[in-house]
Amino acid sequence: MGIHLPPVLAFALRRLLQAVPVILLIMIGSFLLLKLTPGDTVDALVGDMGGADPAFVARLRAEYGLDQPVLVQMWRYLSKLAMFDFGWSYVYEQPVSTVLLDRLGTTLLLMASSLSIAFVCGVSLGAFAARRAYSLTDNVISTLGLVFYAMPSFFLALLMILLFSVKLGWLPVGGVATIGAFYTGWDKVADTAMHMVMPTMALSLIYLAFYMRLMRTSVLEVSDLDFVRTARAKGASPSRVMFHHIMRNALLPVVTLLGLQFSTVLGGSVVIETIFSLPGLGQLAYTSVVKRDLNTLLGIIFLCSIIVVIVNFLTDLVYAWLDRRIDLK
Amino acid sequence: MTPAKPILEIQNLRVALPEGGDRPNALDDLTLTVNEGEIVCLVGESGSGKSMAAGAVMRLLPEPHVRVTQGAVRLDGQDITALGQREMRALRGDRLSMIFQEPMTALNPQKTVGWQIDEVLRLHTDLDRRARKARVLEILADVHIPDPASTYNAYPHQMSGGQRQRVMIAMALVLKPRLIIADEPTTALDVTTQKQILKLIKDLQHVHRTGILFITHDFGVVAEIADRIAVLRLGELVEQGPAAQILNAPQHPYTKALIAAVPALTPPPEKPLVDAPVVLEAKSLRKTFAARGGLLSGKRAPVVAVKDLSFQLRRGETLGVVGESGSGKTTVSRIVTRLLESDSGEVLIDGRDLIAASRRELRALRKDIQMVFQDPMASLNPRKRVIDLIAQGPIVHGTPKAEAHARARELLSLVELSPAAADRFPHEFSGGQRQRIGIARAIAMEPRVIVADEPVSALDVSVQAQVLRLLADLRDRLSLSLLFVTHDLRVAAQLCDKVIVMQKGEIVEAGPTSRVFADPQHSYTQSLLASIPGRDWEPPVQALAVK
Incomplete structure (x- = not known):
C-alpha cells in the first residue's frame, strides 16, 4: 500500500469497509423478511381506528408509498438510509431517529451494566473456584452457576419482582424513574440505579454463569502450562502466579465469548425491558412489531447491527491488547 | 584441585505415586550427589522418573497425589524437604533454579522477555528498577543474545527457539544460583542450536562454579557435557559413576543395552543398487505457501517451502531426507504422497504421474505409496480396534472383509506383535508398539514405497533401535523402498543408503550416506555433522551387541 497508516487506524479503516456490505445485507434481508409478514402499518392503523372504507385505506397506502412494488420500496428506503435518514414513524408521529435516540440510552445502560457485572463477577468467581478446584467452595460456586444457567431470565425476573417488590417492597416494580418525583442531580442517579437493579440482575445472571464456567475451565487449563511452572520455579507466590501469569492468558476465551454474546444480550433485553417496562430499544422493537411500524423496526435493526459491529471491533482491539501474539492486520 | 564441595545431596529419596498407578513409587531409594562446578547427567527413558527427581528437588511435585515419602534432599547441607512453602519460595529462583525442555511454552507469551527475567530479581532482591534493568x-x-536492549522489550513469540532457550538460561542464571536443574533443555532444538546451547551451559557453569543436574534421554548429549552420569530405570538408580567410565565401560546390563541402542555414526556400506528399477521419481517439485490476504484483510509474505526438488528412489533403497526445522523436509513427504498439492513438478511411481492423476487414478496410486507418521498416538483413530485400523485400507480398495482381517493378523506377527493385539484399542499399547501398528497399517496396502516422516523421533532410544531394525528388515524382505524424513543424523546414518540434505527448501547436498558423512562438501552439511552431540564418542558396546 502506498499510504502508511498506524496499524490500529488501518485496521479500523478495513473493518469499516468490511462492515458496509455486512450491514447492507442485514438491512436487505430484514426488509424482505418484514415484507413477507402479513399486514402492514395501514392495517394496524385501520385496526386501531376500528375500520375504515376501502378508498381511504387505498389513499393511505398511496400516501405512505406502500402501493409500490417491494423492490421499489426497498430501493427508496435504502437510498434514504444511505444518508442516515431513518424515515418517519407513523405510530409515534416523530422522526424515527428521535424515537431511537430517546430509547438508546436506557438500553445501553442496561446492557453495559449487566455485561460488566456478568464479566467482572463471572471472571473473579471462576478464577476463585479454579484456585480451589474440587473443594467445597468450588462446588458451591459451580452449583450456583448451574442454577443461574438453567433459569430462564423472564422467570428469574418474575421471581425477583415477587420477592423484592411485592413481598419486601424494597425495589420498584418497573420503569426507569419514579413517576412524578422529578428528581435532579444525585437523587436522579440514585433513583435510576434503584430501578435498574432488578433488570440488570435478571439479564446478567445467566451470562455470569457462562463466564464463570468458562473462566474456571480456562484457569485450570492455563495452570497446567509450562510457563506457570516456570513462574513457580522462579519462586513466585501462588497469588502472584495467578494475577501475573494465569489470569491474562485465561481471559482470552472469555473475551471471545463476550464479543460473541453481545448480540444475544441485545436479544435478551427485549424480554427484560418488556417485563420491567423499561423504555428501551427492546421494548420499542416489541411494540413496533405489534403495530407494524416498519420504519422504526428497521431503524432498530440498523442501530443494533452498528452496535454489534462496533462491539466486535472493540473486542478485537481488546483481544490484541491482551494477547501479544496477535498482530492487527 | 581441592576435593569439590557437594552442593546437592539426595539421600534415599522415595517419591510415591498415587495408588493404582503402574508402580507404587516414581523414585525408590535414590541417592545422588552434585558437587560444585560439576555436571551430573541423570539419564533414563520415558517413565524412568527422571523428571520426578527434578520435581522433588524443586519441591514442585503435583502434591498431594505425588509426594516425597522418605529421604532427604540437602542443598549446601540444609535439608529442604523440611522447609515451609514460604522458605522454599525464597530458595527457588535464587539459589536453586531450573531450565525446562520447551522454550516455546516455558515463557509467558503475554510478557516481555525483560519483564520475565526482571521478575526473578523483583522476587529475590531489593534492587531498584534501574539496577534491575542493568542486571537483566x-x-x-x-548468554550471547544479540542486541540485549531490544530483546528486553521483545515478546517470546518474536524470537527463535534457540534465543528463547537462551532467555530461559539467562533467567535461571541471573542470581548466580548454586544449583541448576536442566530438564532436557536441548531436546526441542535443532542440532546446530543444540550445540551452541550446550556450549553456553558448559561455559557459564565453568565460570560460576554452579552445580548442574542435567536430565536427558540422549546419550549423545551426555557424552558431550557430563562429568558424572547416573542411569535411572523405572525409578531405581542402576548405575552411577564418572562419565568416561559409564560411557566406555558400563557395568549394568541395562546401561549396556541403552548404550548399545544408540545408533552409531557409521553408515552402512554403499549398496550396489544401480541396476534396480527406479520406483519413485520426483522431478523439479516446487511448493510455495501463497501470500494471503488482499484489500480487506492482512497481508502475509509468500513462503517458499520447497524449490526445484528432484530425486530418484530405487527398489529396496532407503533415501534419507535430513535437515533442520523449516528446511522443507516434511513438505517433501507431504507432496510426494499428494497430501499437499505441489505448485509444479512431477512425482512418478513406476512411471505414472501422481501429481497429474485424476481423483480415481490417485486412489489407485495411493495403494503404492503409504505413509508412517511421527506421532503414533495421534495418527491412529482411538475409537477403532487394531485389526480394523490395519484392514481398513485394503477393505476400502475392495478386498473382502474376511480376507483383509486374516491378512491383518498375519501382518501383526510380521511387525512382531502378538495376535491378541488385534482386538485391542491403540491406547492400550506403548509408543513403540503403536508405531509397529502404524507400520503394519502402511504395509497392509502392499505398497511399493513407504514414506516415513520422523517415525522414531517420539520413541525412547531402545525402542527406536527396535523399530529401525524392523523397518530395515521389512524393507529387505518385501523389497520396499523407503523415503525416510528425519532430523536425527544418527538415525539417518543407521538406516539410509542415500541422503539428501535440505536447507531452506533446497537440496544442498545429495549422495550415498557413507560418502556424505565421511566427506561432506557443502558448508551446511559440514556444520550439521559437526553439531551431532557426542560425535567424538564411539559407543563401545556396539561390538558386544552384535551377536
Whole structure:
C-alpha cells in the first residue's frame, strides 16, 4: 500500500469497509423478511381506528408509498438510509431517529451494566473456584452457576419482582424513574440505579454463569502450562502466579465469548425491558412489531447491527491488547 | 584441585505415586550427589522418573497425589524437604533454579522477555528498577543474545527457539544460583542450536562454579557435557559413576543395552543398487505457501517451502531426507504422497504421474505409496480396534472383509506383535508398539514405497533401535523402498543408503550416506555433522551387541 497508516487506524479503516456490505445485507434481508409478514402499518392503523372504507385505506397506502412494488420500496428506503435518514414513524408521529435516540440510552445502560457485572463477577468467581478446584467452595460456586444457567431470565425476573417488590417492597416494580418525583442531580442517579437493579440482575445472571464456567475451565487449563511452572520455579507466590501469569492468558476465551454474546444480550433485553417496562430499544422493537411500524423496526435493526459491529471491533482491539501474539492486520 | 564441595545431596529419596498407578513409587531409594562446578547427567527413558527427581528437588511435585515419602534432599547441607512453602519460595529462583525442555511454552507469551527475567530479581532482591534493568541487560549479554536492549522489550513469540532457550538460561542464571536443574533443555532444538546451547551451559557453569543436574534421554548429549552420569530405570538408580567410565565401560546390563541402542555414526556400506528399477521419481517439485490476504484483510509474505526438488528412489533403497526445522523436509513427504498439492513438478511411481492423476487414478496410486507418521498416538483413530485400523485400507480398495482381517493378523506377527493385539484399542499399547501398528497399517496396502516422516523421533532410544531394525528388515524382505524424513543424523546414518540434505527448501547436498558423512562438501552439511552431540564418542558396546 502506498499510504502508511498506524496499524490500529488501518485496521479500523478495513473493518469499516468490511462492515458496509455486512450491514447492507442485514438491512436487505430484514426488509424482505418484514415484507413477507402479513399486514402492514395501514392495517394496524385501520385496526386501531376500528375500520375504515376501502378508498381511504387505498389513499393511505398511496400516501405512505406502500402501493409500490417491494423492490421499489426497498430501493427508496435504502437510498434514504444511505444518508442516515431513518424515515418517519407513523405510530409515534416523530422522526424515527428521535424515537431511537430517546430509547438508546436506557438500553445501553442496561446492557453495559449487566455485561460488566456478568464479566467482572463471572471472571473473579471462576478464577476463585479454579484456585480451589474440587473443594467445597468450588462446588458451591459451580452449583450456583448451574442454577443461574438453567433459569430462564423472564422467570428469574418474575421471581425477583415477587420477592423484592411485592413481598419486601424494597425495589420498584418497573420503569426507569419514579413517576412524578422529578428528581435532579444525585437523587436522579440514585433513583435510576434503584430501578435498574432488578433488570440488570435478571439479564446478567445467566451470562455470569457462562463466564464463570468458562473462566474456571480456562484457569485450570492455563495452570497446567509450562510457563506457570516456570513462574513457580522462579519462586513466585501462588497469588502472584495467578494475577501475573494465569489470569491474562485465561481471559482470552472469555473475551471471545463476550464479543460473541453481545448480540444475544441485545436479544435478551427485549424480554427484560418488556417485563420491567423499561423504555428501551427492546421494548420499542416489541411494540413496533405489534403495530407494524416498519420504519422504526428497521431503524432498530440498523442501530443494533452498528452496535454489534462496533462491539466486535472493540473486542478485537481488546483481544490484541491482551494477547501479544496477535498482530492487527 | 581441592576435593569439590557437594552442593546437592539426595539421600534415599522415595517419591510415591498415587495408588493404582503402574508402580507404587516414581523414585525408590535414590541417592545422588552434585558437587560444585560439576555436571551430573541423570539419564533414563520415558517413565524412568527422571523428571520426578527434578520435581522433588524443586519441591514442585503435583502434591498431594505425588509426594516425597522418605529421604532427604540437602542443598549446601540444609535439608529442604523440611522447609515451609514460604522458605522454599525464597530458595527457588535464587539459589536453586531450573531450565525446562520447551522454550516455546516455558515463557509467558503475554510478557516481555525483560519483564520475565526482571521478575526473578523483583522476587529475590531489593534492587531498584534501574539496577534491575542493568542486571537483566548484563545477563542477556552473558548468554550471547544479540542486541540485549531490544530483546528486553521483545515478546517470546518474536524470537527463535534457540534465543528463547537462551532467555530461559539467562533467567535461571541471573542470581548466580548454586544449583541448576536442566530438564532436557536441548531436546526441542535443532542440532546446530543444540550445540551452541550446550556450549553456553558448559561455559557459564565453568565460570560460576554452579552445580548442574542435567536430565536427558540422549546419550549423545551426555557424552558431550557430563562429568558424572547416573542411569535411572523405572525409578531405581542402576548405575552411577564418572562419565568416561559409564560411557566406555558400563557395568549394568541395562546401561549396556541403552548404550548399545544408540545408533552409531557409521553408515552402512554403499549398496550396489544401480541396476534396480527406479520406483519413485520426483522431478523439479516446487511448493510455495501463497501470500494471503488482499484489500480487506492482512497481508502475509509468500513462503517458499520447497524449490526445484528432484530425486530418484530405487527398489529396496532407503533415501534419507535430513535437515533442520523449516528446511522443507516434511513438505517433501507431504507432496510426494499428494497430501499437499505441489505448485509444479512431477512425482512418478513406476512411471505414472501422481501429481497429474485424476481423483480415481490417485486412489489407485495411493495403494503404492503409504505413509508412517511421527506421532503414533495421534495418527491412529482411538475409537477403532487394531485389526480394523490395519484392514481398513485394503477393505476400502475392495478386498473382502474376511480376507483383509486374516491378512491383518498375519501382518501383526510380521511387525512382531502378538495376535491378541488385534482386538485391542491403540491406547492400550506403548509408543513403540503403536508405531509397529502404524507400520503394519502402511504395509497392509502392499505398497511399493513407504514414506516415513520422523517415525522414531517420539520413541525412547531402545525402542527406536527396535523399530529401525524392523523397518530395515521389512524393507529387505518385501523389497520396499523407503523415503525416510528425519532430523536425527544418527538415525539417518543407521538406516539410509542415500541422503539428501535440505536447507531452506533446497537440496544442498545429495549422495550415498557413507560418502556424505565421511566427506561432506557443502558448508551446511559440514556444520550439521559437526553439531551431532557426542560425535567424538564411539559407543563401545556396539561390538558386544552384535551377536
